[in-house]
Amino acid sequence: MNTEPTRPGETPGEEPTLIGAGLRPVEDRVRRALDAEARSITPTDRLGAILADAHASDESSWGAGPGAGPGSRRHRWLVPAVAAAAAVLVAGTVWAVNRPSAPTPPVAGTPTAVATSTARASTPTSSGAPSSVPTQTAQRPTSPATTALPPPATTTASVPVYYLGPLVAGSDQLRLFREFVSTGVTTPVTGEARALAALRLATGTPPKGSSYAFAWSGVTVQSVTIGPGAITVRLSSGTTSTDSLAAEQLGWTAQAAAGTARPVRFELADGGNEVSPGHPVSASFTRPTDPMTVLDQVAPVWVDEPARGSAVKAGARLTVKGVASTFEATVEWELLRDGQRVDQGFTTASVGAPDRGTYRFTTKTSLAPGAYVVRVFASSAKDGSPIAEQLVPVTAR
Amino acid sequence: MPAGQLSDPAASGAAGRPATGGGGAPAPDAAGVVTPGGSELPTDPDVAITELYHAHWHRLVRLAWLLLRDQLAAEDVVQDAFVATHRSWSAIRDGGRVVGYLQTAVVNGCRSVQRHTVVVNRQNVRDAGAADAPGRGTHGSAETQVLHTADRDAVLDALRTLPSRQREVLVLRYYSDLSEAQIAHTLEISPGAVKTHAHRGLTALRRTIDPLELS
Numbered sequence: 087m088n089t090e091p092t093r094p095g096e097t098p099g100e101e102p103t104l105i106g107a108g109l110r111p112v113e114d115r116v117r118r119a120l121d122a123e124a125r126s127i128t129p130t131d132r133l134g135a136i137l138a139d140a141h142a143s144d145e146s147s148w149g150a151g152p153g154a155g156p157g158s159r160r161h162r163w164l165v166p167a168v169a170a171a172a173a174v175l176v177a178g179t180v181w182a183v184n185r186p187s188a189p190t191p192p193v194a195g196t197p198t199a200v201a202t203s204t205a206r207a208s209t210p211t212s213s214g215a216p217s218s219v220p221t222q223t224a225q226r227p228t229s230p231a232t233t234a235l236p237p238p239a240t241t242t243a244s245v246p247v248y249y250l251g252p253l254v255a256g257s258d259q260l261r262l263f264r265e266f267v268s269t270g271v272t273t274p275v276t277g278e279a280r281a282l283a284a285l286r287l288a289t290g291t292p293p294k295g296s297s298y299a300f301a302w303s304g305v306t307v308q309s310v311t312i313g314p315g316a317i318t319v320r321l322s323s324g325t326t327s328t329d330s331l332a333a334e335q336l337g338w339t340a341q342a343a344a345g346t347a348r349p350v351r352f353e354l355a356d357g358g359n360e361v362s363p364g365h366p367v368s369a370s371f372t373r374p375t376d377p378m379t380v381l382d383q384v385a386p387v388w389v390d391e392p393a394r395g396s397a398v399k400a401g402a403r404l405t406v407k408g409v410a411s412t413f414e415a416t417v418e419w420e421l422l423r424d425g426q427r428v429d430q431g432f433t434t435a436s437v438g439a440p441d442r443g444t445y446r447f448t449t450k451t452s453l454a455p456g457a458y459v460v461r462v463f464a465s466s467a468k469d470g471s472p473i474a475e476q477l478v479p480v481t482a483r
Numbered sequence: 484m485p486a487g488q489l490s491d492p493a494a495s496g497a498a499g500r501p502a503t504g505g506g507g508a509p510a511p512d513a514a515g516v517v518t519p520g521g522s523e524l525p526t527d528p529d530v531a532i533t534e535l536y537h538a539h540w541h542r543l544v545r546l547a548w549l550l551l552r553d554q555l556a557a558e559d560v561v562q563d564a565f566v567a568t569h570r571s572w573s574a575i576r577d578g579g580r581v582v583g584y585l586q587t588a589v590v591n592g593c594r595s596v597q598r599h600t601v602v603v604n605r606q607n608v609r610d611a612g613a614a615d616a617p618g619r620g621t622h623g624s625a626e627t628q629v630l631h632t633a634d635r636d637a638v639l640d641a642l643r644t645l646p647s648r649q650r651e652v653l654v655l656r657y658y659s660d661l662s663e664a665q666i667a668h669t670l671e672i673s674p675g676a677v678k679t680h681a682h683r684g685l686t687a688l689r690r691t692i693d694p695l696e697l698s
Contacts, residue, residue: 108689109686112685112692113685115638116638116688117657117658118635119635119638119642120549120639120657121658122635123549124546124658127548129541129545129557132540132558133536133540136565136566137529137533139562139566140565140569444555446559446562
């Protein structure tokens with residue numbers, strides 16, 4: 087009961103009459119809207135993460151001991167105001183880690199010009215593309231100079247992409263790994279534009295240095311249409327790759343990038359009847375909801391941040407976030423430099439397997455400039471061997 | 484006393500000594516943590532943080548959500564605030580302004596996040612998260628979408644266009660039910676400024692959401 091805000095009409099006594107009667111209806115509407123909006127989310131449980139985080143930072147402040155010298159216990163002198171600043175800093179670093187290059191399109195005009203329906207996907211085969219552009223009628227170009235502007239083609243956004251990779255290095259069991267990849271997306275940035283960009287990445291050559299499979303060699307994604315009942319993905323052809331989960335890879339990617347879990351239908355431009363071996367084009371993809379089935383398709387450990395290959399701040403500790411479905415929610419990690427482990431630890435995800443929970447940890451030591459690999463993994467309860475892992479290379483600078 | 488547990492934490496945070504000590508009998512667990520007068524506050528930070536978490540986690544995440552409109556970011560901000568509180572628990576405990584401190588840390592954290600909105604395209608992360616976990620109820624998932632009324636959207640859209648101070652004041656006032664003094668304390672601005680922001684914010688909202696009523 088402590089969690090539900092309730093308030094009917096009780097304002098603290100000292101409230102001076104400031105709001106005129108004319109604004110009362112507005113006040114009521116704001117109150118109602120905020121209340122309903124607040125209830126639309128269900129905060130996930132993070133108590134474990136908070137306590138783990140708090141203790142992790144304790145340790146590291148001790149670890150920094152040699153240089154810090156004695157008597158530097160924060161508890162003694164840290165006043166709330168300073169701590170508030172610290173909280174802001176912590177939040178700030180999390181966000182500073184992954185800043186992609188500024189997505190501002192180099193167009194001289196105002197963003198309103200973007201919404202004109204002439205902005206067309208730069209698809210070579212733009213069949214059906216026009217109908218797929220939802221018109222943003224709310225924004226109308228106001229400047230008469232609009233016609234002189236070149237159509238803004240793309241902007242940079244990060245899109246979720248599912249890659250097909252081994253559970254652990256060398257394993258022949260493939261699972262789907264979600265990564266957020268910064269890429270060009272045609273404007274206006276609709277769910278369709280994001281899904282198209284994400285699917286092109288998913289079907290393209292896997293990122294260099296990854297162990298991901300390349301299941302869609304020679305196949306291109308021609309268009310994505312989001313209809314009321316389905317997401318339709320048009321491919322040049324099906325794939326002959328026998329990698330399991332190839333069709334699922336595109337299904338998960340399309341749904342995540344489009345931001346909706348509608349079924350994914352495939353069309354093949356070459357008239358073929360199999361999306362991938364064993365997957366007839368007539369069967370649409372529906373995301374499994376049963377946690378055990380989900381685990382048969384997606385990898386138990388994902389890393390959301392930092393992004394693969396991104397630059398992170400040298401001289402600071404690195405915060406890593408992701409999703410895990412592991413025994414007793416235990417998530418292990420290590421930081422590698424030139425193949426050598428330089429830092430390690432473990433944390434707890436918000437829930438354990440078979441559910442998927444979020445995890446977060448911060449390295450114990452600051453990163454010196456250089457190349458690192460963050461390895462997040464889960465070990466077998468039986469013999470301690472790794473049963474799932476994800477490796478993300480980053481550069482501290 | 485429904486409003487008790489809401490204004491209570493703020494009271495301890497803002498006005499220093501809440502006037503609610505007597506008859507209200509707010510929830511005992513909340514009161515144990517919240518009431519100033521150091522002796523009742525647990526000394527073990529783990530215990531304190533656990534109690535604070537149970538009493539305030541949902542409310543603070545929702546507060547951050549209203550300011551950021553991004554559930555992951557909101558949870559991160561509030562988590563950071565709890566971690567910071569844990570880390571310097573003895574000082575905060577001695578200061579007696581526990582919940583107010585948390586609240587200030589959350590609002591400041593949100594503002595810091597907003598300053599870096601260019602960062603990781605959060606919208607996409609959120610959308611993907613929504614699709615990935617259909618039951619999670621993240622805003623934007625198909626299930627929650629239908630719950631939206633046009634009216635609520637209009638109000639929230641208008642709210643988003645306000646300068647951040649005005650938005651903060653309105654959210655603290657109408658969602659968190661804080662008094663002017665409490666808002667002033669949380670935002671570390673003067674009560675006069677709170678009045679001004681509230682009035683300007685509401686007036687602007689009325690103009691946007693109800694142009695017809697102006698006449």
